[in-house]
Amino acid sequence: MTALVGRGDLTRLSNVTDRYPTRVSQVPAFIDRAEPTVWGDRAGAGMFGAQELDAHARDGFVQVPGLLSAEEVAEYSAELDRLASDPQVRADERCIIEKSSEEVRSIFEVHRISDAIGRLVRDERVLSRARQILGSDVYVHQSRINYKPGFGGGGFYWHSDFETWHAEDGMPGPRAVSCSISLTDNHAFNGCLMIMPGSHRTFVSCVGETPEDYHLESLKEQKIGTPDTDSISKLAQRHGIAMMTGDAGGATFFDSNCMHGSGDNITPFPRSNIFLVFNSVENTCVQPFSAPRPRPAHIGSRDFTPVR
Secondary structure, X not given: OOOOEOOOXXXXXXXXXXXXXXXXXXXXXXXXXXXXXXXXXXXXXXXXXXXXXXXXXXXXXXXXXXXXXXXXXXXXXXXHHHHHHOHHHHHOOOEEEOOOOOOEEEEEOXXXXXXXXXXXXXXXXXXXXXXXXXXXXXXEEEEEEEEEOOOOEOOEEEEXXXXXXXXXXXOOOOOEEEEEEEOOOEOOOOOOOEEOOOHHHEEEEOOOOOOOOOHHHHOOOOOOOOOOHHHHHXXXXXXXXXEOOEOOOOEEEEEOOOEEEEOOEOOOOOEEEEEEEEXXXXXXXXXXXXXXXXXXXXXXXXXXXXXX
8 A cells, every 4th residue: 555645644554655654675766855845834832933933944943042931941951960860860771871971961851751751742832833843733753961071072973863763653744854953052162953955855765774673782882874975975075064052941843854963071061951853743754664673762752642
């Protein structure tokens, strides 16, 4: 049965046609994106204006300075410190420790661990913008805190989140958006997020096969599911690289298929952020397209309940 992928409906069947094959060949490929980036009505209700939505459609991302107040930044920073030092949290499978140190790298499903971040998911400053971009109700596909302490916070190699969510979680199409909220000042020198503007319009098919339980390794250092250097070079030459710098409290909303990454932080200045991924309820996950089974639910949610 062939699934028809339309603007308002992505067929959610286990035998849905794979429009974005990846990890099935030893030869990488570029696939043009068919779906829109902004699904909602630009005149609809929400906190984004038409100019911001147009920028998101063009570049694949839009920044929102001052999403959080200074007082809120202080409160969430204290919450991050509390979580990172909690022995129960550190012992939880949702907590990822750096390979080269005992520092916390990420904590997943954090909106269920922390009441404060659970409220942030439902905050209209975040939620209404996600709904505007995706043009529907949304659910949380993934949430996490990323810690990048000074003097050794590890980077994230170039990748498209959608490639992983498609291959390993079964997300049919790139109708998802990430919201990265900075709790520290982001400088060009302390491992800030980098995005190739416009790269969201091209899906990069990666080589290799997904090993069993690959998430146990990839969350610390991803190798399978990252583009080859030639593909990265072509995209960079075509689109350039933008650095998401800005003051603490700012946010970046970016498309699930943006090619992005960040470098190691060897400065004394830490970088941490809250990372929330919203997926359309019309794009719910099926069986993985290129993995033996879905990743654990705390990494790729199977609860498609709309956020209210």
